[in-house]
Amino acid sequence: MNRPDRFTWATILSVMVFATAFCSRGPKPGSPETEAPVFDPPSAIEEPGEEEAGGWTAETEVPAETLPPPGSSSGDAKGVLKTIYFDFDRYNLKPRAIETLNNNLSWLKNNPDFEIRIEGHCDERGTDEYNLALGDRRAITAREFLVKRGISANRIRIISFGEERPVDSRHSNSAWSKNRRAEFLIVSKLSR
Amino acid sequence: MSRNKHLSVSLFLLAFAVSFPERGWSQEPDLITGISETGATRIHLALPDFLAVPRGSLLALQAARTIHQVLRSDLHFSGYFDIVNPDYYELVTGYNERDPKFQEWTAIGADSLILGKTEEVGEKLLLEGRLYDVPGKLAMLGKRYRGGVGSLRSIAHKFADEVVLQYTGEKGVAATRIAYVHQQGSNKNIFIMDYDGEHQTQLTRDKTLNLTPAWSPDGTRIAFLSYRNGFPELVILSQDGTRVRAYPQSGELNASPDWSADGKHLLFNSSRDGNAEIYSLRIADGRISRLTHHPGIDSSPAWSPNGRQILFTSDRNGSPQIYIMDAEGTHPRRLTFQGSYNDQGSWTPRGDRIVYTSRVEGRFQIFRIDLKDRKPVPLTSGRGNKESPSWSPDGRHIAYCSNVTGRYEIYSMTSEGERQTRLTRGGGNTHPTWSR
Incomplete structure (x- = not known):
């Protein structure tokens, strides 16, 4: 590599050709090339804040969840009301669900002093937003069934958890079918 | 020996560059005309290391490096620039802000040049940034900033946005933020971060659920x-x-808020009248107007940028599909016809495009529809779900979440689905929303 190879010679030659072509054009009279660019340092100084989150302050911590965890019921009646299940992306009541709802209905008729909460849930396969609406709709469907058969709407509150509170967090058909549900929780005894 | 070789390569490059001296936009003062939406024609930007003064100041040197690196990634992200290979910068010697040596930058193929300097002054740092149009031999922009070590990134973001403004007439998105939901155990809280994933900050601290965040247009709520x-x-x-x-x-349900561009109204999804419908809330006095009246599910409302139309999802024809209605709730018409599950419609800030989530072969992917031809264009494909698309304020990027790694993280990509970049780590990160 002490002597330039053919490629290097060709390169140098081409540089000379181009350089000649370029130089011969020369700067045009009055072109800004001959002047220093007019560019004094800007006088205004911006000073962005030091804070990391652009001025956002976090909330103070809330000590404990005010909401009873899903699936929890109060008192001795825990577990007497059974969960109903739905098909993917559906909120119509299947025959099995109607059977369960009729049993829940009898209990509510026999125990008129109790208030319940119906929780609507979805499997993880939908979008977060739509699942919130779908879970809500499943709870509403169950409430409508009970109200039409004589249960006072005042005794039933509903809440949707969308896909946020699965009973089985695995990603399988059997887990999903368990998660598409409406749960019935006894929340309080009415004071008379 | 190696010196000879290096010289010949340099000369060859010089020859190549010099042979096209009129290349670029030197005859075209309106630079934006050369830039396609996809960034197919990009500005060749030279971004040499920033100068640190006084010599030997470790603080100034570190600041110079941080700002240079953030600026570089901001400008690359914008899609308007290709950074000229830094290996060539050493061919340009003896330049400074008074004499940038335009000819030599042209020779290595630069259309644009940024020179920067950081200076340690007292306990603070002073940054000077200058932008030059190389073929036009013009100084385009000069900015000075002062701040401590904690504000270096935001200084770089601000300067990057100014540079983009010079070339496009529209500010860049480097100073924007993304709000998102982060899961901790069975709880979810609202977080925000810089658009590049830095400065992740927890905003709510509940041991319960916080979902579906939406920015006010001024970024303060x-x-x-x-x-x-x-x-x-x-x-x-x-x-x-x-x-x-x-x-x-x-x-009962009060979900999925979306803020109008004038900041005066919030759309939301509620079952307050016994079924999931779309409502509009006037923030000043709390007055609520019901916009949809249908026994099916209506959800996921989103304003058009001019506030005259609303996107929403409805199962009124049997499966979740995206519809457009007038702002008063009238004239609902179906937008999506492909696929059996479409949701999370979001209107580009320019008003001509919509992105949404569509279920394809059991997985969610992000699609885009141009309102001109209404043809769905897939932006993502392959493994994992991609959900919750949200436009950057300049309409050139989309934030979304995906579990392609096995856990949900926030990503960004261009409006064409290119340059998919992960912004978070550790999993449980969903529902990104880009500030305006």
Whole structure:
């Protein structure tokens, strides 16, 4: 590599050709090339804040969840009301669900002093937003069934958890079918 | 020997560059005309290392490096620039802000040049940034900033946005933020971060669920769905960490808020009248108007940028599909016809495009529809779900979440689905929303 190879010679030659072509054009009279660019340092100084989150302050911590965890019921009646299940992306009541709802209905008729909460849930396969609406709709469907058969709407509150509170967090058909549900929780005894 | 070789390569490059001296936009003062939406024709930017003064100041040197690196990634992200290979910068010698040596930058193929300097002054740092149009031999922009070590990134973001403004007439997105939901155990809280994933900050601290955040257009408030009081409430959080108000204070579901461009109204999804419908809330007085009247599910509302139309999802024809209606709730018409599950429609800030989530072969992917031809264009494909698309304020990028790694993380990509970049780590990160 002490002597330039053919490629290097060709390169140098081409540089000379181009350089000649370029130089011969020369700067045009009055072109800004001959002047220093007019560019004094800007006088205004911006000073962005030091804070990391652009001025956002976090909330103070809330000590404990005010909401009873899903699936929890109060008192001795825990577990007497059974969960109903739905098909993917559906909120119509299947025959099995109607059977369960009729049993829940009898209990509510026999125990008129109790208030319940119906929780609507979805499997993880939908979008977060739509699942919130779908879970809500499943709870509403169950409430409508009970109200039409004589249960006072005042005794039933509903809440949707969308896909946020699965009973089985695995990603399988059997887990999903368990998660598409409406749960019935006894929340309080009415004071008379 | 190696010196000879290096010289010949350099000369060859010089020859190549010099042979096209009129290349670029030197005859075209209106630079934006050369830039396609996809960034196919990009500006060749030379971004040499920033100068640190006084010599030997470690603080100034570190600041110079940080700002240079953030600026570089901001400008690359913008899609308007290709950074000229730094290996060639050493061919340009003896330049400074008074004499940038335009000819030599042209020779290595630069259309644009940024020179920067950081200076340690007292306990603070001073940054000077200058932008030059190389073929036009013009100084385009000069900025000075002062700050401490903690504000270096935001200084770089601000300067990057100014550079983009010079070339496009529209500010860049480097100073924007993304709000998102982060899962901790079975709880979810609202977080925000810089657009590049830095400065992740927890805003809510509940041991319950906080979902579906939405920015106010001025970036000072975030509306979201909170379960703090035992039922789903729409809450507005202000910048100082206080909950301004919970709306509405009765009713069942109150989800998926979306702020109008004028900041005066919030759309949301509620079952307050017994079925999931779309409502509009006037923030000034809390007046609520019902916009949809259908026994099916109506959800996921989103304003058009001019506030005249609303996107929403409905199962009124049997499966979740995206519809457009007038702002008063009239004239609903179906937008999506492909696929059996479409949701999370979001309108580009320019008003001509919509992105949404569509279920394909059991997985969610992001699609885009141009309102001109209404043809769905897939932006993502392959493994994992991609959900919750949200436009950057310049309409050139999309934030979304995906579990392609096995855990949900926030990503960004261009409006064409290119340059998919992960912004978070550790999993449980969903529902990104880009500030305006």
